[in-house]
Amino acid sequence: MAVKITDICISCDSCLDECPVDAIVDNDDNPTGEDVYFVQSDKCVECVGHNDEPACASACPTDGCIVWDEKSSGSVQSPNRGEVGSPVVDD
Numbered sequence: 454m455a456v457k458i459t460d461i462c463i464s465c466d467s468c469l470d471e472c473p474v475d476a477i478v479d480n481d482d483n484p485t486g487e488d489v490y491f492v493q494s495d496k497c498v499e500c501v502g503h504n505d506e507p508a509c510a511s512a513c514p515t516d517g518c519i520v521w522d523e524k525s526s527g528s529v530q531s532p533n534r535g536e537v538g539s540p541v542v543d544d
Contacts (some may be wrong), residue, residue, distance in 0.1 A: 488522065
């Protein structure tokens with residue numbers, strides 16, 4: 454399970470402090486080399502057991518920046534999970 458930060462990320466740091474499991478790294482530590490923040494899918498828990506929805510998306514000021522990523526088999530997933538690629542938070 455995971456969410457994904459898209460290339461419209463403005464690197465504002467809003468999501469970093471909100472992640473309860475420290476699954477987000479900044480652009481300096483992005484393993485893809487892209488100049489955006491990155492969600493480590495093996496650590497992301499979609500805030501299940503922590504918040505009603507992924508806290509990173511709630512904190513993000515950029516509409517549509519954080520989207521649902523591919524589902525992982527056998528992992529706990531948010532009951533409010535949308536389609537892959539759709540925004541986590543619709544404003």
